[in-house]
Amino acid sequence: MNLNEAKLILSVALPGDDGAADPQLAEALALARRDAELGAWWERECRWDAEVRRSLATVAVPSALPSQILAGQKVVRLPKADAKLSNFEWSTPLFWGLAAALVVFLSLAASWLHAKSDNNLASFARDMMAMAPDDSRHVDVRQADLAKVKGWLAEHHGPADLALPVMMQRSPDLMGCRVLQWHGQAISMLCYMMPGAQHVDLFVIRAAGLKDVPAPGQRVFASIKQNAMAAWQSGGNVYLLAGAVPMEFLHLYVEPSQTTQTSWPAPFAGVIFYR
Amino acid sequence: MAGPDFEDLVKAHYEPLFRFALSLARSEADAGDLVQQTFYRWAAKGDQIRDSTKVKSWLFTTLHREFLGHRRHEDKFPKVDIAVVDESELMAVSASPEKLMDGATVMAALQQLDETYRAPLSLFYLDDTSYREIAEILDVPIGTVMSRISRGKALLRVAVLKKNVR
Numbered sequence: 126m127n128l129n130e131a132k133l134i135l136s137v138a139l140p141g142d143d144g145a146a147d148p149q150l151a152e153a154l155a156l157a158r159r160d161a162e163l164g165a166w167w168e169r170e171c172r173w174d175a176e177v178r179r180s181l182a183t184v185a186v187p188s189a190l191p192s193q194i195l196a197g198q199k200v201v202r203l204p205k206a207d208a209k210l211s212n213f214e215w216s217t218p219l220f221w222g223l224a225a226a227l228v229v230f231l232s233l234a235a236s237w238l239h240a241k242s243d244n245n246l247a248s249f250a251r252d253m254m255a256m257a258p259d260d261s262r263h264v265d266v267r268q269a270d271l272a273k274v275k276g277w278l279a280e281h282h283g284p285a286d287l288a289l290p291v292m293m294q295r296s297p298d299l300m301g302c303r304v305l306q307w308h309g310q311a312i313s314m315l316c317y318m319m320p321g322a323q324h325v326d327l328f329v330i331r332a333a334g335l336k337d338v339p340a341p342g343q344r345v346f347a348s349i350k351q352n353a354m355a356a357w358q359s360g361g362n363v364y365l366l367a368g369a370v371p372m373e374f375l376h377l378y379v380e381p382s383q384t385t386q387t388s389w390p391a392p393f394a395g396v397i398f399y400r
Numbered sequence: 401m402a403g404p405d406f407e408d409l410v411k412a413h414y415e416p417l418f419r420f421a422l423s424l425a426r427s428e429a430d431a432g433d434l435v436q437q438t439f440y441r442w443a444a445k446g447d448q449i450r451d452s453t454k455v456k457s458w459l460f461t462t463l464h465r466e467f468l469g470h471r472r473h474e475d476k477f478p479k480v481d482i483a484v485v486d487e488s489e490l491m492a493v494s495a496s497p498e499k500l501m502d503g504a505t506v507m508a509a510l511q512q513l514d515e516t517y518r519a520p521l522s523l524f525y526l527d528d529t530s531y532r533e534i535a536e537i538l539d540v541p542i543g544t545v546m547s548r549i550s551r552g553k554a555l556l557r558v559a560v561l562k563k564n565v566r
Contacts, residue, residue, distance in 0.1 A: 137531040137546045176501055181503055190432055190436075191410050194435070
């Protein structure tokens with residue numbers, strides 16, 4: 126072991142580590158004891174490390190942080206809370222904090238129950254259509270490279286194992302992507318600006334997260350207000366392509382020759398179906 | 401074996417987690433959010449951790465992933481593998497900047513460093529995390545962590561010196 130190697134090993138040693146469990150560190154420490162230059166370097170290094178640690182330990186941490194964390198955690202665990210309400214001082218901040226937490230929890234529970242009963246393709250389509258026109262933050266990243274988009278989606282926990290129709294794979298019109306949350310599930314959204322400035326969005330959700338999904342090989346087409354939509358299932362994902370574009374446009378992109386399905390789930394009133 | 405009590409867990413780890421988050425996110429508000437999100441993830445999934453010695457590592461790993469997940473402009477943080485450390489970087493500087501250091505100065509200097517060095521260095525200093533644990537938390541090879549800590553210390557020293565000179 127030369128001096129440079131010894132310095133590298135010593136520089137990552139924790140205070141008080143005598144190398145008992147690390148033969149390389151033990152060897153470097155022995156060298157530091159024998160070599161005056163290395164010994165002096167090591168002494169300065171230890172002083173520096175100790176001072177940095179001491180300094181960083183004085184960096185203030187918001188005093189309210191633990192209580193904020195614990196208040197949030199109570200919301201999560203309130204259903205099995207073991208607090209004894211009879212011991213509470215009803216006028217204390219703790220009571221009001223818990224009361225607020227209960228309200229939040231009940232809201233979340235109601236929302237969750239609603240979500241459970243509403244996890245079907247129709248509500249997915251409706252909600253995605255409502256989110257799509259959000260121009261202020263339409264995509265999180267602007268990126269035209271599909272491989273990079275997939276990488277970004279994977280990193281942000283959205284479905285990324287995309288099996289796209291040929292026309293959408295080779296389209297040079299990919300603008301960017303975003304990850305949305307819907308009923309606790311991550312949704313990948315890919316934004317396309319097709320020829321003629323035709324803007325469409327592709328939403329991808331795990332098929333397991335939806336009821337009444339199209340059977341593999343089927344294509345569902347529907348239209349509501351000014352928006353056309355196409356949905357299909359492939360490789361464990363459900364894809365929803367939507368935009369204020371002519372229906373023929375979507376047919377072009379999702380291989381209309383394979384279109385077999387026409388029925389859209391019942392809750393979707395006002396929809397025109399296409400064969 | 402029952403997992404640690406949530407309140408005890410928060411008390412034991414929120415300070416080093418916050419300081420780690422602050423070094424990464426460079427903003428108190430974002431750091432607080434990262435710490436909260438980390439503990440919420442624990443509340444949802446932490447009981448899957450049966451080995452209590454893995455708890456700290458799990459929390460720091462989760463916080464780091466949360467940070468990466470929230471980071472929007474990834475091109476600002478290029479990944480650099482440091483295979484070789486220049487000998488000059490391992491030499492202690494002749495001045496003794498530590499005599500003038502305070503927490504705010506060191507944290508500000510640390511926040512200036514590239515994330516490549518900032519994350520391992522923060523873990524090394526903030527919670528006496530061994531380089532082997534750091535490699536696990538950041539999911540990078542041990543040798544890379546060693547060289548990043550070593551070079552990061554040299555860069556931090558220079559950054560602190562500059563701040564003290566001003």
